[in-house]
Amino acid sequence: MIPATSHYDATQTVNLTGVGTGDYLFEDGWWFRVSGDTAESFFPVPTGSACSGANGTVGWADVGNRGLFRAVNSLSLVSASPNTGRLVLTMAVTNLSAVNPLTISLFHGADLDVNGSAGTDNATLLVPNNYMRVTDTTTGFADYGTFTPAVNGYLVRPFAATTDVFGLLADTGLTNFDNTGLPASSFDFTGGYQWDRVIPANGTATVSVIITANTPLTASGVAVGGRVLTSEGRGVRGANVTITDERGVSHTVSTGVNGTFRFEDVQPGQTYVVNVRSRRFSYSPQVIQVNDNVADLQFVAGQ
16 A cells, blocks of 8 residues: 555655564655755655555655655555565656756665564575565565666664665765675675666656565566557457667567567566557557556557
8 A cells, every 4th residue: 555645754764564473664765865865855745646556756846955856766566475575666857948958866774674573584695786685583584676777785783773785875964885894794684786877858867676575586576568459459360569778678579360479588677669660540659657567568559
């Protein structure tokens, strides 16, 4: 469930329960630093929110009222089996300037308490420098990572008021994550990732993190499928459908019987542009955010 906007404040306190014993996530949040800033800033109270089942968004029309960028944080929670969970958090930042690029650093931080216990966790880096695992000394684990775009660094520190990841991002100085803090044992985990981006005028940059409980965090993809239709709703066979990721990498398939198409192994946590090319009909491209399987994407001729 994504609460109403009025339920949000400018703190990092969260809860992630039902995925194991106790509360797995004590704190979680996003920070930013625009070129020229002397410190990082926590994303303030959002200006809007919406939810549908286990998916939701919170948004900022003008972050910090600085006239620099707007942002949307998308959330998706999936539990494939009892006492497991997969949480995908995607932050999309749009440059409000029609002229100037925006140089910005984005940070995500998480305070994980596997099995709801603080101080008894062990952490290790599974894939440099974007995939870490936190295990409890008894049982249970949580994975914390990101796949694309590549991070500029990670940081892990034991929980403490001013020197953990949250404290460093909240102080009055500049903080850059330097890929330190792992492995660590018998401690209270706080960790985070940093991305440095240059967003062109009117452009959008998207970054994602994935937190799992008692199920591995893997790069295995999801499926994106749907139908290509005439304006009367009949399927169009033999049209070429192309999906393009944030790096500009494209894949193309042809529609089959009834105008159906399907892409396999699509990387979740990204924004994609999907285009259709047909010799008989014209179609408008669609921009989609992929966090899980998409089965009902439709293209209608002339729309």
